[in-house]
Amino acid sequence: MPFSAFWRNGELWLLACMLLVAGALGCGRSESYPSQPITLLCPWSAGGGTDRVSRQVAAQLEGALGVPVNVINATGGSGVTGHTRGAQARNDGYTLTMVTVELNMLHWRGLTSVTYKDFHPLHLLNRDSAALFVRADSSIASLDQLRDEIAQSPGKLKASGTAFGGIWHVAMAGWLDQQGVDPTAATWISINGSGPSIQELNAGGVDFICCSLPEVDALLASGDVRCLGVMSDERVGGFEQVPTFKEQGHDWSIAGWRGLAAPIGIPADRLERLEAAIGEVAHSEELRDFMSQAGFNLSLEGSEQFAQTLSRQDLIFEKVLTGPAFTTIKAEQFGAMLFPLMILTLLVGLLAVLIWKSFVSQKSRRPEPLVWPKLFGVITICVFYWLVSETVGFLLGAILLIIAVGLMVSPREQRLGNMKLTVPFAFLFSVLVYQGFAIWLSVPLPRGWWGW
Amino acid sequence: MMDEIQQAFSQVFFDPAIWLIVTGAAIYGIFLGAMPGLTATMGVALFVPITYWMEPVPALAAIVTMVACAIFAGDIPTTLMRVPGTPASAAYADDAYELAKRGQAQRALVVALWFSVCGGIFGGVLLMLVGHQLAAIATLFSVAEYFWLYLMGLSCAVIVGKEGVLRSAIGLLLGLFFSTVGLSAVFGEARFTFGHPELFQGINFIPAMIGLFGLSEVLRGVMSSDQVSATGVAQGSERGVFVSTLRTFFRRQGAWWRSSLLGTVIGALPGAGADMAAWVCVSVSKRFSRTPEEYGRGSSEAIADACSANSSSLAAAWVPALVFGIPGDSVTAIAIGVLYMKNLQPGPEIFEQQGALVYSLYFLFLLANLVMLPVGWLAIRASQQVLRVPRWILLPVVTLFCVVGSFAVNGSRFDVMLMLAFGLLGVLCERYRVSIGAMVLGLILGGPLEERFVQTLAGSQGNWTGFFDRPVALVLAILCVLIWGRVLWKTAVKPRGDGPVPDPPDSATL
Structure with missing residues (x-):
């Protein structure tokens, strides 16, 4: 019954209109380049x-x-x-x-x-070339010393600078490999982004970090952090006091x-x-x-x-x-699924408790019934907008969306009266939204046939 | 030092150009925050190329004002349409929207405005007094401490949820699970993507939030048969609203001090931010409240405390940025870039070398919040017109905002589909009373929580003692255990003599 009512209530002609628009895809335009954002x-x-x-x-x-x-x-x-x-x-x-x-x-x-x-x-x-940094109070004074300490006690020194497998990680692993040291001998803590890594160095969580010079500029200038060397062929402009790896006899550069x-x-x-x-x-x-x-x-x-x-x-x-260096690092101590599995176990456990409780509980509250045709009506309209907006553009798509949802929520007897207001409003409002998002805030919305 | 303060004061308050810029930035910020899907970060990023031609103080003035106003303005669509304008509003979305439904939208917004302004001023003044001492807090926090901090933030969502501990925890775990979808940042491995390249980016929490709160409300509105406008008609005079807000403020001064201070401390930790400050303060506030059962059902206390906290945390986020060059949030990340462009180097000596600039920044927080009061009030008045809009116009408009807002975040068409899916999920969650607020927080903090978890384990070679072997970590861990012990105790032992509980948790059937 709800479905037949849904069709008889005039949504049919609307759907037909939409199909017409969707069918008329593929209008080509030829203009001089560049003519749009x-x-x-x-x-x-x-x-x-x-x-x-x-x-x-x-x-x-x-x-x-x-x-x-x-x-x-x-x-x-x-x-x-x-x-x-x-x-x-x-x-x-x-x-x-x-x-x-x-x-x-x-x-x-x-x-x-x-x-x-x-x-x-x-x-x-x-x-930007990679560079290695330690805290000012660190006992490590030179690249050679760092390499030797890593080689002598594998797993003792912790390092970071970016996520696992990121550029700075590769830079450090590549250096160790080139020096004949096992790249896994320094434990890489996977921290997303250089900011949090510097924070970790500051808090004493890692022993050294690898990232680019400008990222550590503030702490370098204040003397809280020392740079052991930069992985470039020549000294970097603005950081002339920092020696290169090459100068210290380590022939390795990466940026x-x-x-x-x-x-x-x-x-x-x-x-x-x-x-x-x-x-x-x-x-x-x-x-x-x-x-x-x-x-x-x-x-x-x-x-x-x-x-x-x-x-x-x-x-x-x-x-x-x-190379063998990196494929061995890839084998992590604990799998990527550890955390999701913990979450899922807890979730299943709590769901079981919830079901058991509701089974035992005497009280029951009837939730409001779901009106599926209406529910999926709105979703369908949004999906329709999603499908056609790339071609017909934001304006036309948005106007159709407003009119369609407006029709849907109007009671049958008021529909005609409401439309007299909704249609002009839809035009005006879509233009306003386009102006706001695409022009003032430079969020590109689909341009389509009408452009702007 | 007095010289510098004086110089800073005249630089900020006696320069008409600054007043002009602050007012302009306030209007822009309000507009930006009121648009769902546009965040304060994005507004600031858009603004950066312009700062290139500006002096440092005006450039900072614009950024500071824009962010403060955007965070407040996020409450406007939250209250009127239940579409959180910024993630910081999600903590009290239900409270604000419930008030609006009862015809008290204006009251909810005025409370939000007043407490945002007061919180912001508190943050500015506190920074002025203990600015660089506050920076020391950040040096105590390594990954293990962050892990416990995030866990505490998440526990707060479970405590706050009006749905009861069990259903809030389920919402939270769902959110945490969704956050693991995509390419894992720590492992560099794809999880739950089923080979779809679009899923590599993971589930962005902004489209998810817009879907869970905004679209699900539209869907429920469409399904419900009553033709009354979703939000109630305004009640009470404007003056009455202001007077009652001021009365609330003076009556709850203790709570205000607590929330603002807590907000500042959380804000000073890089990576915690305004969202977390709001959640933590709502739950602390609920713990001390005389009417905890109102939380999540239209409590203006929740709005007041959360707004003080998220507003005061904004100023504190600048501390680690100025002192260590480590951005506290994405906005200060951009601000550091601006400082560099002006040849101003963040670092521990910035207080000595650039004293005037740092003090100007603090004064700017005061000015921004003062200007926000009238501008915000105008925005509230203008937004009241939304309440007059008939349902058959409002619902299509909110739908359009949901679609455009979710697209605007990353310009991704996939995000629009995600928003629709979460809209449906939101309807189901409301039906089975699973907490969507907790789900959003789980989505936001899930990534960082897992990262810190794995990093701590990796740092201690897979040994679980890594979570406890630093003193601060141990203290936070004990706090977490206490919170959970209390929660479990309260749920296990049936509440007795806790006063009337209108809708006891865990009583409804599936």
Whole structure:
């Protein structure tokens, strides 16, 4: 009965309208490039180093290209999410990605099938070398001493700097391996992000950390933390007092980097326009000032050179990440399922108690009945919006959504009267929301047929 | 030092440009916080390229004000539509929305505004007095201490839940379980993704929260047959509301001191933040309240204490950022970047070298909160119009906000689907009275909790003594055990003489 009432009440014509819209997909447009806002995907969260570089570059690209450039933080999965979304984005030149060193690492760790070959490199912007730090009161004075202590008593010294398998972990493990020491001899505590790792070093939870120089700048300058050496071929600008690994007889260098890339297959004329604009931004004085003041090491490489760097780096990471050194580290003492299993056990236990209690309990309270057609009606409308909004755009999708849900909650006899108000309201309100989100707050909403 | 304070004072209070910027940032912050899915962090990140052309004090002024106002404004959609604007509001979402349903939306919001302002000012003043002593707290906290701290925060959600310990714990565990979906940060292994690349990013708590609270409310509204507007008609005069709020404030001064102080301490720990401060203070407040049964059912005490706490924690989050260059939350992470751009280096000497700047920052907290009072009040008045909107317009609008808000977080279409799924889950949870507030907290803290758990174990080579062998960790562990002992004792021994309990826990059938 509820289902038949649902159909007779006029939702049918609405559904027909929706199908009509959905059927009319695929309206092509040809315009000069760029004519709509460009999205810059940042695989790391707002506030981090990559995000800061992304937002600075986006602000300058806006000037160079004459269209808004919006940064989206496609975070999660240690960079998998952002890089995958970037590689799979439509290759119309309206989606760029701020790729990071993880692009060369994730696929060797078997976490994604996306490699540097899925991207067209546009420009390398920044390169920060890894460095090792100890607390000022630590007894370790030099790299040799650190290496020897690790080798003599495996498992005694604890280190951190990033999550397990992250760039700084690979940097440390690679160094130990190159020095002929078992990379697992220093216990790596997997701490997400350099900030919490520095906190841990400060609190005495780890003995040394590995991360880039600018990240530890504050404590380095105050003398609370000492740097044992930086893993670069030459001393780093701004940190001239820090010796390199090479100077201390350890021939090992590794760095994290950030650069702009686009999905492969972008039309040549658009690519040319993009590369020109990005080249202009990269070599601008403004970017140089920003990078030096923010503590990032500016390192510029054009498209071709960047491509060579990518393929060269990929081989280095293959050697480290698939070599025996890293595959032995991979075998952890306790599995990744330990915590979820503990949670699930507790959950099952408590659910059993709940069921038993409700079985024993005399009192019962009848919950409100679920009206499934209405429930799924709203969900269906949202899914419909989800399906068509990419094509028809936010405005049309939102208008249909408001009208459809409005119809659904109006009693049958008031439906016509309500619609006289709902339809104009839907138009006005959708435009307002679009204005608020997409224009003022630069959250890109789907543009579709009507654009904005 | 007096010189510096004077200089800072005139820099902040006598500069018309600062007043202008603070007012502008307040309006922007309110707008931002009131939009579901847009967080304070995002607003600040959007603002960063602009700070490039600004002097340090105005730039900090804008950031500080924006965040304080966004955190308060998160209460507006929470109260009126039950869509938490920011995660910090989730702790008292039910209280605020229940009040709104009884026609006391204005009262709920004015309480939130007043206590946010007072908490914020408290935080600023406390920092001014003991700023860098507070920083010492952070050096006591290694991963083991954090593990116990997070566990305590989670226990708070179980204590607060109006659904009773059992059903709150089930909600919490569900949330914790959902937080393990995706690529594990500690292990670098995919869990429960079933080969879907979208699930690698895990379940983002903002779309989940919007679905659990907001969409589930729409779904229930659509299903219910009564045509009355979801939120009640406003009662009482505006003056009455203010007077009663002030009366509450003076009557509950002790509670206010406690919540603000606790909020400041929690805020000073990197990685704990405003969300945690709100939860912990609500549960502490419930413990000391004379009317604990009201919590979760429209208690203005819960709103007052949570707002004081989350607002005062904001200022304290700057302490570890200034002293160690370690960001206390994502906003201060951005702020550190801004400081670097201005050639100002965070570090233990910042108090000596940049004394004027640090004091200006403290004064800015005072100014931001003072400006927030009138701006917030205007926002409350404007938002009252929502109450007049008929149901058949309001429900579609909330639906649209849920869809757009969940998309806006990461620009991810997958998040919209996630929001819809959690909307359905929310309906089921309400039906079986499983706590969705606890579930959201579980989702937020699940990741950090597991990380700290694994890190502590790894640090002690898999030996469980690693959780107890530092003095602070031991103290926190004993506290946790005491909390749980008390909870279990109370549930095992039936409550006697605890006064009338309107809806006793664990009495309903499945």
